[in-house]
Structures are given as structure tokens and as C-alpha cells.
Amino acid sequence: MDVDLDRLRDKILILGGQAETALLQATKALIHRDSVLAQQVIADDDDIDYVESEIDQLCVDLLRDKCPVSEDLRFIFGIARTAPIIERIADHAVNIARHALKLNDEPQLKPYVELPRMAELVHQMLVESLDALTQRDAAKAYKIIRRDPEVDRLYGRIFDELLLFMTQDSSAVVRSVELLFVVKHFERIADYVTNICEQVVFIVEGRIIKHTKEPWEIHP
Amino acid sequence: MSFIPEQHSESLLQAVLGSLREGILVLDTDTQVVLYNQAAADIFKIRSGGARRLLRLVDVTRHKIIHQGFRKVLDEGTSFNSEIELVNGQERNYSFRATPLRFSHEEGVAGVIGVFFDVTQIVKLERIRREFFTNLSHELRTPLTSILVYVETLLSGAIHDIEYNVEFLEIINKHAKRMRNLVQDISDLSAIEAGEVQINPANIEVHKFVETLTPLFSADVTTYHITFTNAVPPGLCVWADAQSLEQILVNLIINAIKFNQPQGSVTVEAATAGDEAVVISVRDTGIGIESHHLPRIFERLYRVDKSRSQEVGGTGLGLAIVKHLVLANKGEITVESVPTQGSVFRVKLPTRL
Ligand SMILES: Nc1ncnc2c1ncn2[C@@H]1O[C@H](COP(=O)(O)OP(=O)(O)OP(=O)(O)O)[C@@H](O)[C@H]1O
Numbered sequence: 001m002d003v004d005l006d007r008l009r010d011k012i013l014i015l016g017g018q019a020e021t022a023l024l025q026a027t028k029a030l031i032h033r034d035s036v037l038a039q040q041v042i043a044d045d046d047d048i049d050y051v052e053s054e055i056d057q058l059c060v061d062l063l064r065d066k067c068p069v070s071e072d073l074r075f076i077f078g079i080a081r082t083a084p085i086i087e088r089i090a091d092h093a094v095n096i097a098r099h100a101l102k103l104n105d106e107p108q109l110k111p112y113v114e115l116p117r118m119a120e121l122v123h124q125m126l127v128e129s130l131d132a133l134t135q136r137d138a139a140k141a142y143k144i145i146r147r148d149p150e151v152d153r154l155y156g157r158i159f160d161e162l163l164l165f166m167t168q169d170s171s172a173v174v175r176s177v178e179l180l181f182v183v184k185h186f187e188r189i190a191d192y193v194t195n196i197c198e199q200v201v202f203i204v205e206g207r208i209i210k211h212t213k214e215p216w217e218i219h220p
Numbered sequence: 221m222s223f224i225p226e227q228h229s230e231s232l233l234q235a236v237l238g239s240l241r242e243g244i245l246v247l248d249t250d251t252q253v254v255l256y257n258q259a260a261a262d263i264f265k266i267r268s269g270g271a272r273r274l275l276r277l278v279d280v281t282r283h284k285i286i287h288q289g290f291r292k293v294l295d296e297g298t299s300f301n302s303e304i305e306l307v308n309g310q311e312r313n314y315s316f317r318a319t320p321l322r323f324s325h326e327e328g329v330a331g332v333i334g335v336f337f338d339v340t341q342i343v344k345l346e347r348i349r350r351e352f353f354t355n356l357s358h359e360l361r362t363p364l365t366s367i368l369v370y371v372e373t374l375l376s377g378a379i380h381d382i383e384y385n386v387e388f389l390e391i392i393n394k395h396a397k398r399m400r401n402l403v404q405d406i407s408d409l410s411a412i413e414a415g416e417v418q419i420n421p422a423n424i425e426v427h428k429f430v431e432t433l434t435p436l437f438s439a440d441v442t443t444y445h446i447t448f449t450n451a452v453p454p455g456l457c458v459w460a461d462a463q464s465l466e467q468i469l470v471n472l473i474i475n476a477i478k479f480n481q482p483q484g485s486v487t488v489e490a491a492t493a494g495d496e497a498v499v500i501s502v503r504d505t506g507i508g509i510e511s512h513h514l515p516r517i518f519e520r521l522y523r524v525d526k527s528r529s530q531e532v533g534g535t536g537l538g539l540a541i542v543k544h545l546v547l548a549n550k551g552e553i554t555v556e557s558v559p560t561q562g563s564v565f566r567v568k569l570p571t572r573l
């Protein structure tokens with residue numbers, strides 16, 4: 001059983017690593033205006049989908065053949081729920097890469113200031129959520145969930161700024177809209193990261209904190 | 221002192237591994253980490269101690285290529301090489317090589333050894349080299365194309381057109397001069413880099429020296445409507461090669477004039493820095509340089525804004541030459557800049573002891 005669980009754990013973390021890379025490269029493609037890199041992120045996505053279905057299969061096999069109980073069962077459930085979340089994060093990264101391709105064809109709207117900060121924060125949250133999963137560290141998971149409002153604040157600020165651009169300069173509308181999509185994707189990724197953290201808490205502590213606003217206030 | 225290797229094999233291994241700058245990671249067939257050295261711990265931020273069980277590769281890294289590489293070696297028994305990027309605070313490049321671990325010929329693969337060699341610096345130099353040649357051919361092609369076009373126009377009849385022929389020749393002349401300057405700069409630069417330039421230091425009084433230079437850029441001062449001030453206090457001396465110092469200061473001053481704003485000013489100042497050095501500063505009220513460009517402006521052919529530099533006739537070799545000359549004169553150069561406010565280039569040179 002241990003060997004199987006290790007294999008499952010390896011797989012989910014490797015999948016996580018792929019999503020990390022996709023997000024990092026999509027961000028780079030956007031900020032350094034590198035279209036070749038953007039294309040690569042889009043091409044690599046098939047592989048991510050493949051790993052996700054492998055994990056799915058592995059979970060089903062384990063549940064059927066090994067009849068796991070308590071902790072192991074929780075682990076398998078948690079991983080089965082985490083895999084599609086990671087896959088969606090990678091999808092959003094691919095979407096960011098697609099928008100980067102369009103934006104790179106046009107002159108830069110203005111130097112990006114807050115956007116790299118938001119991207120960096122979201123990437124860091126993803127990395128730490130996967131670390132929390134690796135180390136089965138529920139405290140770390142809670143900490144990451146608490147950072148989500150920071151992302152929302154940045155999102156709001158960038159959103160307002162882009163709206164202002166659009167109203168001031170009609171030639172900026174198309175690019176501003178592209179960028180609005182981009183920040184929306186980052187914001188969604190941060191949400192998914194908090195979902196990963198919820199699964200970490202579930203795996204470690206067995207409590208379900210999904211859909212609650214202040215997870216640290218919940219008592220088992 | 222001598223020792224018998226067999227008696228110390230464990231500590232010998234540890235000592236050898238610890239002394240390596242390459243990160244070493246040894247895995248068994250189940251991708252459990254059986255051995256790693258300090259360099260690997262630093263690269264992957266492995267937290268040692270307190271581990272209830274053996275680390276697995278996923279605990280060390282989630283990097284896809286590393287996983288694929290190790291897997292391939294274990295499955296196929298052949299070695300694997302790749303270049304990878306790791307982000308760990310900052311981005312670094314590594315050459316990654318994985319080879320199968322076999323204890324004897326009969327047995328199969330017992331594990332895999334991964335070696336991580338930091339090639340960040342090499343990758344950077346390679347990028348600079350590649351960009352240099354791309355830029356160089358571009359710099360040569362642009363004037364050459366113009367020259368050819370105007371020569372062909374002249375040959376196909378325009379030479380008899382008294383309204384345009386002289387103008388065309390002037391354009392050709394301008395581009396040819398541009399190419400000559402470029403070639404001159406490049407040969408200067410390679411001579412300095414190769415250490416072929418004679419440095420004959422002498423005691424130079426800076427204020428007077430700057431005065432003698434003014435005719436070299438007075439035309440630029442007028443063209444760009446710039447106020448130039450020599451604010452060097454009389455009496456300060458540096459120990460440097462006069463020809464180098466001329467090239468250094470003229471390049472910096474012309475930059476300060478070219479990248480200025482209308483009605484801007486350029487000031488040369490100097491002050492002692494301790495007992496053994498003098499700092500000469502060239503200060504302008506120009507367009508400034510954004511901080512992320514600062515580390516690169518001393519690279520050959522690097523220009524912040526190609527369109528503006530093109531307009532003012534630069535090729536991006538000036539600062540590369542300046543930097544090498546400063547170093548050849550045992551000095552240091554630094555720059556400080558605020559975009560839209562201006563820049564200060566400071567050259568620190570030794571004084572005669
Ligand atoms: N005083 C300055 N203010 C603003 N930007 C500067 C200044 N000096 C240099 N730079 C920037 O650094 C770049 C490199 O300078 P450098 O002197 O090497 O090249 P250049 O002046 O463009 O060409 P060259 O000196 O070969 O004719 C310039 O193109 C410019 O963008």
C-alpha cells in the first residue's frame with residue numbers, strides 16, 4: 001500500500017510542478033513579451049491533461065483493489081480532488097499565454113508595475129501550496145488561504161487602472177481588455193490555490209473547510 | 221600524516237562530496253534520495269534533519285525535466301543530459317546530467333546519480349556574445365544598404381542630376397563615416413580587451429585637462445542647446461594615461477549631451493575619495509536610465525532605446541570602451557540614474573602615491 005501511495009504522491013506533485021512551470025513561463029511570456037515561450041506553454045498543456053487522467057485512474061484502481069481506510073482513504077480522496085484543480089490552474093496559465101501572444105503583437109500599453117507583483121504573489125502561493133501538500137503541513141495551508149484577499153486587492157487596483165485607461169484613450173481599449181482577462185486569470189488561479197490548501201487541510205486534519213470564508217474559525 | 225583509505229571510506233566520501241561545487245543527488249530505483257551533498261541541499265533548499273523517513277525526489281524538486289531525466293536513466297540504463305532553469309528566489313541555469321549507478325557488470329541498474337552544475341554565468345556570456353554579433357551585423361547592414369541604394373541610383377542616371385547628385389553623395393558620405401567609426405570602435409575595443417593598448421600613466425591636473433577637451437564636443441553642445449560646466453576644483457590630480465582619460469571623458473560627456481533634454485545641462489565635477497583616489501563625475505539633467513537597464517549599458521552594442529540612439533548616431537560601443545579603459549587604468553566606474561531626471565557617471569581613478 002505504501003508503495004502505491006508514494007506513487008500517487010509522486011504523480012500529483014509532478015503534476016503540480018508542471019502547473020508551476022506553466023504559470024511561471026506564461027508570466028514570463030507576458031512580461032518579457034516572449035511569444036516563443038507563450039507557444040511552448042500552450043503546446044505543453046496536452047501532457048498535463050494526460051498526467052491528470054493517469055492520477056484519476058490510479059485513484060480509482062487504489063480504491064477498488066486496496067480498500068483503503070481512514071488516513072489512506074482520506075489521502076486518496078484528497079488527491080483525487082486536487083488533480084482537477086491543478087489541471088485547471090494549468091488551463092488558466094495557458095489562457096494567459098494566449099493573451100500574451102495577442103498582446104505581444106501590439107505596442108506595450110505601458111510598463112507593467114502592479115501586474116508583475118500580482119503574478120509573483122500568485123506564483124508564490126502556488127509553490128507554497130504544493131510545498132504544504134508535500135510536507136503535509138496544514139498550518140502552512142491556512143496561511144496561504146489568508147493571503148487570498150491580498151490578491152483580490154491587487155486585482156481591484158489593476159482593474160480600476162485598466163478601466164481608466166480605456167476611458168481616456170480609445171486606442172488602448174483592445175489591449176486593456178486583453179489585460180483585464182489576464183488579471184482575471186491570475187485571480188482565478190489564486191482561488192484554485194486556496195482550494196488546493198483546503199484539500200491539504202482535509203488530508204492532514206480530516207476537516208472540510210471548503211466554502212467557508214474564515215477557515216481558521218471552524219472547530220472540528 | 222598518511223591514512224588508509226579503507227578505514228576512512230565514509231568520512232572520505234563525505235569530505236569529497238562536501239567539497240564539490242556541483243550538486244550531487246543519488247536516488248535508488250524507487251526514486252528515494254539515498255545521498256546528497258551540501259551543494260545539492262543549497263540548490264534545492266533541502267531541509268535536513270527531522271525527516272522521519274527518507275526523502276523522495278518529489279520532496280526535493282517538482283521540476284519536470286529532472287523527474288523525466290532520472291526516470292529515463294532508471295528505465296533505460298543510459299545517461300541523460302539537459303540544461304534546466306531553476307527558480308529559487310532568483311533564476312539560475314544548471315547543466316543537469318544523470319547517469320546509471322551500477323555496482324557490478326552483472327547486476328542491473330541500482331540507482332541513478334544526478335549532477336547539477338551551475339552554468340548561469342556561461343549562459344549569460346553566451347547570450348551577450350550572440351546579441352553582439354546580431355547587433356553588429358545589423359549595424360553594418362543598415363548603412364551599407366543605404367550606400368548601395370544611393371550608389372545604384374547615381375549609376376542609373378542620377379549622377380547627372382545636378383539637383384540631387386551632391387545630396388546623394390553626402391548621404392553616402394555620412395553612412396560611410398558611420399561605418400568607419402563603428403569599425404574603429406570595435407578595433408579599439410578588442411585592442412583594449414586584449415591588453416594591447418599601452419597605458420602610460422602621468423600626473424594629470426583634471427580641471428585643465430577638461431578645459432583642453434571642450435573643443436571636442438563644443439559642436440554637440442551648440443546643436444543640442446546644452447549648458448556645459450567644468451566644475452572641477454583646480455589642483456586635483458589623477459594618475460592615468462592621458463589618451464585613455466580623454467576617451468573616457470569625451471565619451472561620457474557626449475552621452476550626457478546626446479541623452480539630455482532641450483536646455484539641459486552637463487557638469488563635470490571631481491572630489492578626492494580618501495588619500496589615494498579622485499572621483500570624476502559627469503552629471504546630466506537628461507532622460508535618465510531605468511534601473512533594469514543599468515546593469516547592461518556597459519555591454520557592447522547595448523542601447524536602451526534603439527530608436528533614440530539611432531537618431532543621435534550611436535552604436536552602443538562607447539560605454540563598453542569607457543569601462544575597459546577605466547579598468548585598464550586601475551579605476552572603477554559606477555552609474556546612478558533617475559529616469560526623466562538625469563544620470564551621474566562616476567569614474568574613480570588612483571592618484572600618484
Ligand atoms: N548620460 C546618459 N543618459 C541616458 N542614457 C544614457 C546615458 N549614457 C548612456 N546612456 C544609454 O546607454 C546606452 C549605451 O551608451 P553607449 O555610449 O555605450 O552607446 P551610444 O552612445 O548609444 O553609442 P556610441 O557611444 O557607440 O556612439 C545608450 O544608447 C543610452 O541608451
Ligand SMILES: [Mg+2]
Pocket residue numbers: 471474475534536537538539
Ligand atoms: Mg556613447
